[in-house]
Amino acid sequence: MDKKDLSIFTGRKGEFGTVDYVLFSLAFVASAAIGFYHAYRDRNKRKAEDFHLGGRKMHPIPVSLSLSATFLSSLTLLGTPSEVYTNGTMFYWIVLAMVIAIAAAAHIFVPVFYRLNITSCFQYFEMRFGKVARFITSILFMIQTLVYMGFVLYAPSLALEAVTGVSLWGSMIGTAAICTLYTTLGGMKTVIWTDSLQFSIMVAGLLAVIIEGSKYANGFENAWNIANENGRIEFLEFSPDPKTRHSVWTVAIGGSFFWLYLYAVNQAQVQRVCSLPTLRKAKIAMWLNLVGLILIVTLTCMIGVVIYAVYQSCHPVTAGLINRSDQLLPLFVMDTLGKVPGLAGVFIACVFSGGLSTISSGLNAMSAVVQEDYLKPIANACKSKLFAKYGIVISKILVVVMGFIQFGFAVLISKFTGLIVQFSYSLYSITAGPIFGLFVAGMIFPWTNEIGAVAGFIVSLAFMCWLGLGKLIESPKGPSFPLPTYTYGCNNSLYTTTTLLPTSMATNMTTIMMNTDEPVLYDFYRISYQWYTGLGMIIAVFVAVLVSFLTGYTRADTIDSRLMCPIFDTMFPCLPESIRKPLRFGVVYGKEDKYAADHNKEGLDNNVFADDHNPNTKDGLDINAYADENNSSTNL
Incomplete structure (x- = not known):
């Protein structure tokens, strides 16, 4: 880049103007307005099913947009460009993982849930294994969701405060309050329609960044060439080593287990597909959602390439302008879009839209789980008709309660950023494996009994917690390291000039570090995070089936076939x-x-x-x- 391009390094926070605040606020106002509209329209409805499943009359298009917005949170919008900037484009293979996951989820798992006509996916476990399995899995889901939502609320607010000056606590309180308000007012209908709006805002914001940002890189083609010359463009890493952070196998195959968990057995997804009037429309919504997923991932990866091209000679973290790499995108936006009134506001609305969609979906999902898995069984045992009369009121109260609790988790995370933030980031993958494994053991393997299911879940959870905590505490180095960054272009006095080692020397030092005497367990801790869900699932299934055979397996001909999936008939219908x-x-x-x-x-x-x-x-x-x-x- 020539010297005129380095004028982007202002060495100060971008300014968030009046127009930006107005556009940013409009996104929140529009979401609340949708909630008030559906609250008024459905004011005479009293069934909890209308609140949690939208009366099973939703359309595939808004449901598909909602699915995309829900599982691509603000963490994705901030983290993916940073990932490409730091480690290159191998992460883009996640698109193949998404294709595999959507295909398997739509045709193997979704039909089972849809035909069972259940509100909470954990009802399946009681029908298949008993009350204990239902209770322990739903508890883990609640913890998983609360911690993850707390991180979704806190981390983007912190990143944006550091770069834009937007109040951390103001944005956190505003986001939590608006989410809780419109989810309480309109339930699933509001969540789906606000998600559709927020998905549109996300796309608009990302397009604004890629278009305006490419100008500073003298065009996207030039940005691509710069990134390629510096080793950021890489798609052919086929290392079979599971410790490789991102390879084709790690991302496309390992990552598919995580995305399969999200789209096959996650409570938020189950509620959405069950809100559609037919199974055929549910499958259509799943496949349409794939288009949205690919679009968002593609745009965020392209933005990562552009950011690297602009900052390639002066790494902002090393230079001291920002503290962490997840602040790269907000910094870039304020240095580029910040000069055009309103565009920075559109981007901030884009980031918070990702958070709003994830949090609102989580609130609605947890409300359904608490009501169906804890309160209703108690009411049924007492022969109470409370839910028949006041089901929707109780559902709304639960959303408010969950809103306060998830904000409390966000506050807790903010107090222990040195440890809990890092742990919560990987918690979702670690806890997804045991839950997913239990669904697989139940739907695919008819011999699994209650004892085996509970044993498989506990062993898998314990093993994955050991892996996650061990990696977090020990933090073993390698074998994958971030690509080199430079500061030779930092010509502003606010930057700290740092001399970096040449790549070859850094590689030699890495080799030396890897050859030093260290515990054998370090290699275990180095397993790529992309394998976490798959590993947890395999352990859960293996232990569940093994223990079932040891304790008296379930006879296949006694199984309620509604709870099983004819997987080979589905995958290979042409076989004799x-x-x-x-x-x-x-x-x-x-x-x-x-x-x-x-x-x-x-x-x-x-x-x-x-x-x-x-x-x-x-x-x-x-x-x-x-x-x-x-x-x-x-x-x-």
Whole structure:
């Protein structure tokens, strides 16, 4: 870059003007307005199902936008450009992981939840294994969600305060209050429609950054060339070593387990797909959502390339202008968009829209879980009709309570930034594996019994906590290190000039560090975070099935087939029946299940589970009938 390009290094915080504040505030006002609209429109509805599932009358397009916005939080918007800046473009293989996850979730897991007609996905565990499995998994989900939402609320606010001067506590309180308000007012309908609005704001903000930022890099093509010359453009790292931070296998395969957890068995996702009137529309929404995911990930990766091209000769963290790499994007925005009135406000609205969508979805999901998994069983045991009369009121009260609790978690995180913030960032992946593994053990392996399920969950959770805490406390070096950064272009007195080692010398020093005497466990702690969910899932399934066989496995022909997924029929429908039959592991699909009455304790309507299968099929399973989304029983 020539000298005129270095004028971007102002050495001061960008200024957030009146127009920026107005546009930023409008995003919050619009979200609240949607909540008031749906609260007024649905003022006569009293069923909790209307609050948590939108009356099962939602449209696939807003649901798909909501799915994209929910699982691409403000952490994604801030973290992905920083990841590309620091470690290169290998992270973009996450797109393949998303494709794998959406395909498996839409056609293997979603049909099971949709046909069960349940509000909380953890109801499945009681139907399959018993109350203990349901209780321990829902508890972990609550902890996982509260900590993650606290981080989503705190981390972006901290990053933006450091660069823009926007009040940390003001933005945290405002975000939490608005989220709680509109989620309480309108429930799932409001969450889905505000997510759709917030997704549009996210795209607009990212496009503004990429367009305006490319001007400072003399065009995106030039930015790409600069990043390529400095080793940031890399797509062909095929190292099979699981310790490699980002390789094709690590990101595309390892990452697919994490995204499969999000889109297959996560409570927020289950509520969304069950808000649609038919299973076919639920699958359409899942696939449409993939377009939004790819768009956001592509834009954030492109922004990372542009940021590196602009700051390539003066790394802002080393120079002392910002404290952490997750502040790179806000700094870049204030140095570029900040000169055009309103554009910085659009970007800040973009970042907070990512946070709003994630937090509102979490509040609604936790409200459903608390009501369905804890309060309703108590009310049913006491033969109380409280929920029949005041179900929606109780749901709204729970949202408010969860809003206060998640804000408390954010405050706690802010007090222990040296440890808890780092831990909470990886907590989601660590805790996702045991929960996902239990769903897999239940839906795919009919022999799993209650003892095996609980044992698999506990062993997997303990193992993953050991891995996560060990890595956090020991912090072993390598084998993947950030790419080199430079400060030779820092010509401002506010920057600290630092001389960096040449890449070859840094590599030699890394080799020396890796060869020093160290505990054997360090190699274990170096496993890439992308494998965490997959590893936890495999351990949970293995232990669950093993313990089940040791303690008296469940007979496949006694399993309620509604709780199982004919995975091989779904994946390989063209295989001969003689091959597919043994791959059903003895489960008889399409028969009338004698356990339906027991499962009806949860208030489920047995008519919903009318036989979807062709009784004339030789072995009781017609896979085309299994996929019939037009069955009248699903048009609720």
